[in-house]
Structures are given as structure tokens and as C-alpha cells.
Amino acid sequence: MYVIHRRTPLSSAITALEVEAPLIARKRKPGNFVIVRPTATGERIPLTIVESDSERGTITLIVQAIGKTTQLIHTMKEGDEFEDVVGPLGEPTPIENYGKVVCVGGGVGTAVVYPMAKALKAAGNKVISIIGAQNSDTVILEKEMSAVSDELFVTTDDGSRGIKGFVTQALGEIMERGDDIHSVYATGPLPMMRAVANQTRGSGIRTVVSLNPIMMDGTGMCGACRVTVGGKLKFACVDGPEFDAHEINFEELIARNKNYMNQEREAMETLKQEHQCQAG
Amino acid sequence: MSRNHVSKPKVEKIIPLKPRERMQIPRHAPIEQDPGCRINNFSEVSDGFNVELASEEALRCLECNDPVCTKGCPVNVDIRSFIGLIYQKDYQGAINKIRESNYLPAICGRVCPQESLCESVCLVGKKNEPLAIGKLERFVADYEINTGGFTPPKVDESKGQSVAVVGSGPGGLTVSAELAQRGYAVTIFEALHEAGGVLKFGIPEFRLPKHIVDAEIDRVKALGVKIETNVIIGRTLTIDELFEEMGFEAVYLGTGAGSPRFLNIPGENLGDVYSASELLTRVNLMKAYKFPEYDTPLKLGKRIAVIGGGDVAMDAVRTSKRFNPEKAILLYRRSRDEMPARAEEVHHAEEEGVEFHFLTNPVEIHGNEDGSIRAIECQKMELGEPDEQGRRRPVPIEGSNFMMDVDTVVMAIGQKPNPIIQQTTPGLETSGWGTVIVDGNGSTSREGVFAGGDISRGGATVIQAVADGKQASRSIDTYLTEKRMEEAPVQN
Ligand SMILES: Cc1cc2nc3c(=O)[nH]c(=O)nc-3n(C[C@H](O)[C@H](O)[C@H](O)COP(=O)(O)OP(=O)(O)OC[C@H]3O[C@@H](n4cnc5c(N)ncnc54)[C@H](O)[C@@H]3O)c2cc1C
Ligand code: SF4
Ligand code: FES
Numbered sequence: 001m002y003v004i005h006r007r008t009p010l011s012s013a014i015t016a017l018e019v020e021a022p023l024i025a026r027k028r029k030p031g032n033f034v035i036v037r038p039t040a041t042g043e044r045i046p047l048t049i050v051e052s053d054s055e056r057g058t059i060t061l062i063v064q065a066i067g068k069t070t071q072l073i074h075t076m077k078e079g080d081e082f083e084d085v086v087g088p089l090g091e092p093t094p095i096e097n098y099g100k101v102v103c104v105g106g107g108v109g110t111a112v113v114y115p116m117a118k119a120l121k122a123a124g125n126k127v128i129s130i131i132g133a134q135n136s137d138t139v140i141l142e143k144e145m146s147a148v149s150d151e152l153f154v155t156t157d158d159g160s161r162g163i164k165g166f167v168t169q170a171l172g173e174i175m176e177r178g179d180d181i182h183s184v185y186a187t188g189p190l191p192m193m194r195a196v197a198n199q200t201r202g203s204g205i206r207t208v209v210s211l212n213p214i215m216m217d218g219t220g221m222c223g224a225c226r227v228t229v230g231g232k233l234k235f236a237c238v239d240g241p242e243f244d245a246h247e248i249n250f251e252e253l254i255a256r257n258k259n260y261m262n263q264e265r266e267a268m269e270t271l272k273q274e275h276q277c278q279a280g
Numbered sequence: 281m282s283r284n285h286v287s288k289p290k291v292e293k294i295i296p297l298k299p300r301e302r303m304q305i306p307r308h309a310p311i312e313q314d315p316g317c318r319i320n321n322f323s324e325v326s327d328g329f330n331v332e333l334a335s336e337e338a339l340r341c342l343e344c345n346d347p348v349c350t351k352g353c354p355v356n357v358d359i360r361s362f363i364g365l366i367y368q369k370d371y372q373g374a375i376n377k378i379r380e381s382n383y384l385p386a387i388c389g390r391v392c393p394q395e396s397l398c399e400s401v402c403l404v405g406k407k408n409e410p411l412a413i414g415k416l417e418r419f420v421a422d423y424e425i426n427t428g429g430f431t432p433p434k435v436d437e438s439k440g441q442s443v444a445v446v447g448s449g450p451g452g453l454t455v456s457a458e459l460a461q462r463g464y465a466v467t468i469f470e471a472l473h474e475a476g477g478v479l480k481f482g483i484p485e486f487r488l489p490k491h492i493v494d495a496e497i498d499r500v501k502a503l504g505v506k507i508e509t510n511v512i513i514g515r516t517l518t519i520d521e522l523f524e525e526m527g528f529e530a531v532y533l534g535t536g537a538g539s540p541r542f543l544n545i546p547g548e549n550l551g552d553v554y555s556a557s558e559l560l561t562r563v564n565l566m567k568a569y570k571f572p573e574y575d576t577p578l579k580l581g582k583r584i585a586v587i588g589g590g591d592v593a594m595d596a597v598r599t600s601k602r603f604n605p606e607k608a609i610l611l612y613r614r615s616r617d618e619m620p621a622r623a624e625e626v627h628h629a630e631e632e633g634v635e636f637h638f639l640t641n642p643v644e645i646h647g648n649e650d651g652s653i654r655a656i657e658c659q660k661m662e663l664g665e666p667d668e669q670g671r672r673r674p675v676p677i678e679g680s681n682f683m684m685d686v687d688t689v690v691m692a693i694g695q696k697p698n699p700i701i702q703q704t705t706p707g708l709e710t711s712g713w714g715t716v717i718v719d720g721n722g723s724t725s726r727e728g729v730f731a732g733g734d735i736s737r738g739g740a741t742v743i744q745a746v747a748d749g750k751q752a753s754r755s756i757d758t759y760l761t762e763k764r765m766e767e768a769p770v771q772n
Contacts, residue, residue, distance in 0.1 A: 023516050037473060043566070043575040044473075068575055084473040086510040216561060216576075219471050219512060220698035221538035223555040233542060233549075238700065252549050255651035259551035259579060 002082035010140040013065045022057030024087045030119040031093030035218040037084040043069045046215045048112040062111035089218045090241050097124040098182040104167050106132045106188020110141050112210050113187045121148040132167035136160040168195050181205050190254050197245035207245040211236045227253050293343040294364050307409040308337045315631040319601050322485045322569050329419040337412050338366040352401040354747040357381045372429045375420040383457040386492050389418030392743050393622045425495050432502040436463035441760050444528040446513045449477020450742045451733030452534035453500050454749030460503035469511040481565035484595050514700035530728045530756045537734035539698040547645030552653045556596040556692035581687030585609045588692030589619040596692045597634050608634050613641040613661050613674045655683045697735050722752030
């Protein structure tokens, strides 16, 4: 069923996969995600739908090999199938012509902000985008982002591409220009989203982030994805994943997301051993 | 259903014992794994009855002329007859008899709270312990599974109409089996990657093995029912699309009440606080107990506190116990008598060494610097006036707060329906609790849309979902029959 039609490496550890999922492709809106399970013994993990093609009946997902499951997906080939793909999940991004907006993507988070930027551009907004990455190898979707942005900044931690520094540096410059920014959309690692939220808090610029908590079912049935927003309990899979960045309790979420680090390590070890066995 | 006879013809008794002799036989206990051993595995706790035990237990039945047990059963299984068939060693006949009223006997025989249903009214119980009706039901259901004796019941000629069933829990499975037998084309849409609902992701393997659930699901499929997994109604497809684009003429909502409640106390979002739903889904559906063979992890500490007093709490605490902690503790804010859990499960939990703390109410979860849990702060309670349901309300005792040293907390304080269908289906009326409102026939406020089980009752029981499903399938049949008549070309 969920066959991989096309696999495109974007960097050494990041790949784009075009996957057959006609019902999802038909319904998907920017901001939606899917839950996938690569194999029958696999874990369910959430992935943003970067693009969809209702005619071909496909959706495009981008994964970065970090843990065992993403590593496994990273090694899947064209013609391979996912065991399960379910969606589209989450509330879509509300899209209007707001005027001028800034879209910030950190690391593989660029894959999450890209569909928002594209839709915002299509709705008539002036889009300024920032892509941040560790180094030039991990800068992804630069061409695509540039095609939907009026202006594009690239930052890398080591300066091997674009501005040396973090996305917040570029954002600071844009804010200093005194531009009339209506909204900031930011997705990436939690510390980055927290930094962006802190940066815009004083100015009162509406700031939206797409959260990536631990998820399992994706339909509001387990509470693993719970976050505190404006002092209230929210389930990111059904109430989000996008929330007002100024209202999110980031400290709590960062602590929750660390919960499975040891198990993840153990799973990676097993995976490595399996690979060694296969290789030998 | 012909359950209210005007005159009751005397039915001949087949068991050759005097009532007094029958009443003197003590109730037979099922074969069970030793508690010390079973807390180290996830295999089923109870092996139930073997042929000898079942035959001897059947001898205890009084073969009442007015079998009250059948009235105590929400789907009115003809208990007296199936027990008679067990006595006659016609086990396949017995299971066929049960399946006339209940299509999921291997499941219900295991998880129904018989002590408050059929067994609570059984006449033998007046003088002795009641018949072990559930164990007998399970025995014949397992007999059939083990011998492969199942032949699908007759299916009526196709009615040319199709029905969409949303959710594959016991309610959805029952509606599907009933309607398929009446000649409707039924498709089940299930959000998860496996069918079975709570039977798969909630109730643990050691109480209800998943191959048993699969065996019953296969019997539903044998009637021609199609199951589409990975389809979330309200997201992948909407109810409107089921009618307008896919040609379904009626829809049954059996989506349950899966969304966990939280207590809203400080510290509840620390990393090691789980909902029971998350814990149980990780273990049952995702097989975290086989990690790393299966990829889904579960992180439990050494002193685990589970909060609640129902079946879900009992399953969560007994599951925790099987991960080899120093302590698995149950905290319940009322006393033992008010616990809604099945008596058998409470008994099993005690045997397995679960520590019970009654009249204990958590007020805060205290964390360490690194985000781990240090302790749970509780308050002692006493019982006050009865509430609307007649259960005595717990009242806090001032100044009774104390700390309990734990490192993992599991919330099992109830579930509500998840809001996806309600939010995406115009015209579907819901209550303040988020449940879908139905009339006595299972009809919702939307024409052609029916509902039952946990989505309309909040958290209830498997057999109530089955009973609702049977009621709704009668209503759906009536509705579709009228529709057929209206649409049929007039002949003269
Ligand atoms: C841990 C636990 C233990 C229990 N123990 C017992 C017991 O011992 N005895 C007993 O009688 N009862 C017990 N219960 C209660 C019993 O399981 C439920 O009352 C019963 O399963 C309800 O059946 P249902 O068919 O209404 O829904 P469920 O079994 O909840 O099934 C609903 C199904 O619908 C699916 N679904 C939800 N939303 C959608 C959607 N939008 N689109 C498609 N599919 C959807 C869900 O994934 C699920 O598979 C227990 C419950 C739990 C949680
Ligand atoms: S009430 Fe008890 S004794 Fe009477 S028919 Fe039912 S099971 Fe047998
Ligand atoms: S992922 Fe389970 S509730 Fe959100």
C-alpha cells in the first residue's frame, strides 16, 4: 500500500520520500502531519506532510536519521513500503493574507515550515524566510524556500554557508529594520523555538510554532503529546501541533521530550549490532 | 427476542441430580498461573476450565424454569440451554447457542463483570456461590477456537445496501456481525493499525490474549465484513463523504471513549507521569514488553503509583507489576467497597502483590531538578454523604497531607470520547461530557447516523457496547428497510 515512489537524499542524513497515500493526499492541508510505522514491529512516529499531490496520490515526507526509527526510514529504498501511514492529522495552519511574515526553519524543521511558507506566499503575503542549519551539508530545501520567499537568509552554526550564527541573529536583523512584521512562523529544535519566542515576546509580534512532542496514536487517545499552553492542558496531536509560542511552557516540554533518551540509545545500539551482523 | 413468555411451558430437566444435590456442589475454581510466577510474564493468568471442571460445574445448574440469569445478561444469552449442552458434552452446540445472542463469547467470557450481571442473580447464589457462567462461556468458546469447529452462520441474501461502521471495538464488531448476517455490505473504518479497540490496546495480554481477539475478529470477517485500518473518520474521510461520495446509506459510530482525563494537579506533566491509556497502548498494541525486539519503548521506574479504582487502573497497576518494580501501588480516593473494578481483577492484583492505599487522594507530584519524580503528595480522605449514584463521596481530612516516595505515576481516572468526529460532523448533538447523544434505539440527531458503546455512555463495559450494537443494528435494519421500500419502483 504505502509504497515509496521516489527517494531523494537532501543531505547525508536527511531524505525526502514520496509515498503513495491517495486518501491522505486528497485531504491534506499545510500544517498537517501523518503517523507512520515503518515495519510490523516498528514504532509509530509523526512526520510533517511537506507536500502532497492529489493527482499522483502521493505525499512527501522528510526524515532526518536521528533515532532508531528515523534511521530505519532513512535506509528505505524506492519500492519499499511503510507498514502503516495514517492521517492527515492535526489542525491545518490558518492561512490569510496578513501582509508581511517571517518563516524560520531550523534543521529538519525547515521541512515543516516550508509548506506554511508556500501557502502564505500563495495567499499573497510578503514572505521573508530564514533557514538555519549546523553546516552547509545540512541546509535543506534552499531552492524550494527561495522560490516561495521574497527574501531568504541562510545561517549555519559554523559559517560554512550563509551567515555564521543562529537563526535568531538573522531574525534580529530583520526585526531591527523596523519592518512591519505581522507574524513569525518558526519550527525546529525546541531550544530554537524557545529562543525565537523570547526574541519576539517584547515586540508583541504574533509568533506561531509547530511542536514536536512524543506522540503515539495521533488522535488524542494517549496524552503522550500533552503540553501546557496558556496554563491549559493541550494535546498537540489534535489541538495543535501549532500553538502561540508566547503561551507555551517550553521548559516542561523540553524535559518531557528527553524522557526516552536511554531507550533510544539502547535501540540504536541493537540496530548497529544488527547491521554489523548483516555486514559480516 | 422472546423473553417475556405469557405462560411458561415447563422445560424438561436433563441433569440427573436433585436440586439439593446440585446446590451442595461447591463452585469450581479455574486453573490459574501461580501469582509469584505470573508477575514475571505476560501470559494469560487464567487457563479457565478444562473438560472435567466444565462438566462438573455444569452439574450445579438448577435448570430453572424461569432462568433469571438470562435476564441478568444485557444481551440475554440463553444460559440455561448452553449449560445443558455442556452437560451433554455438545460443546460446539453450546457455543453456537451463545453466538445466537453474542458474537464475541471468547472475549465476553473473559472480561465481563459476571459477578454483577448473570451470576449476581443466579439462583444457586442464594445458598451457595453462583454458577461460574463466565468460565463456562469461555470454556466452550476456547473449545471452538482450539478445535477449529467454527462455521459461519447463514448470511441473508444481499440487500444491496451498505453500512459504514466507525471503530472496531466490541460495539463496532457486533453491529458489523449482526448487519452482515442480515445481508448488508459492511465496512469497518478503524483509526489504528489494528482492529479490536480497547480489546487490543487497553486490556492486557495476561487477561485477554490478542490471538483470542483476532480469532473473534476473523469470525466477523468470515461474514464478509471488510475492515479498513488506518482510516480516521473526521480526518482521512468525513461522515458526509461516507454518505455522499462513498454511497453508504447508514453509519454506526462505535469510536469509544479513549481520551484520557488528567487530575489537573501540579507536577502532572513531568516526564514520568503517564496516562493509563499511554502505558497500556505502549504495552498491548505496540508490544513494549518485547522491547527491543519491538521498537516502542516504555520507561517505568522502581516505585510506581497508579491512581484510580476501575478496571483501567487495575490493568495499569498489574501491567506495571510485570516490569519488575520494587513496588506497584494503587491509590484510590474512596474505600475498597466503592471500587468499580471487577472483583476478580482486584483479587488477582492482591495476589500479585499490588499495594492498595484507600481513601488516599494525590494533590501534587514533586519533581527533582532533572525533571524526574521525587514523591507524590497525598491527602487522607473520609467517606461522606452518598453522591447521585449512591456512592459515598470522599471528603478530604484537613492537615492529613503526607509524602509517598515514588518515581513513576500513572493516571487512570477515566476517559472521555476524543472530539474528532464531533468536531467534523455538522448536526451531531453531543453532551457536555463530549458523548454523542442517542435515543433508546441508538439513533443520533443526524439522519442515518447511529451510535453506541463508550462514545454515547462514556466509559462503560464491553457487554454494554455489545448490547448497544445489537440494539442499533435492529434500528439500522428498520431504517434501511424503510429506505428500500421508499426507493423501490412502485409496481402495479
Ligand atoms: C484498560 C481497560 C480495561 C477494561 N476492562 C474491562 C473489562 O474487564 N470488562 C469490561 O466489560 N469492560 C472493560 N473496559 C471497558 C470496555 O473496554 C469498553 O467499554 C468497550 O471496549 C467499549 O467498546 P466500544 O466498541 O464502544 O469502543 P472501543 O473499544 O473503545 O473501540 C473504539 C474504536 O474506535 C476507534 N476510533 C476512535 N475514533 C475513531 C475515528 N475517528 N475513526 C475511526 N476509528 C476511530 C478506536 O481506535 C477504537 O479502536 C475496559 C476499558 C479499558 C480502557
Ligand atoms: S439462574 Fe443459575 S441455576 Fe438458574 S438457569 Fe441460570 S445459571 Fe442455571
Ligand atoms: S499522540 Fe496520543 S494523544 Fe496525542
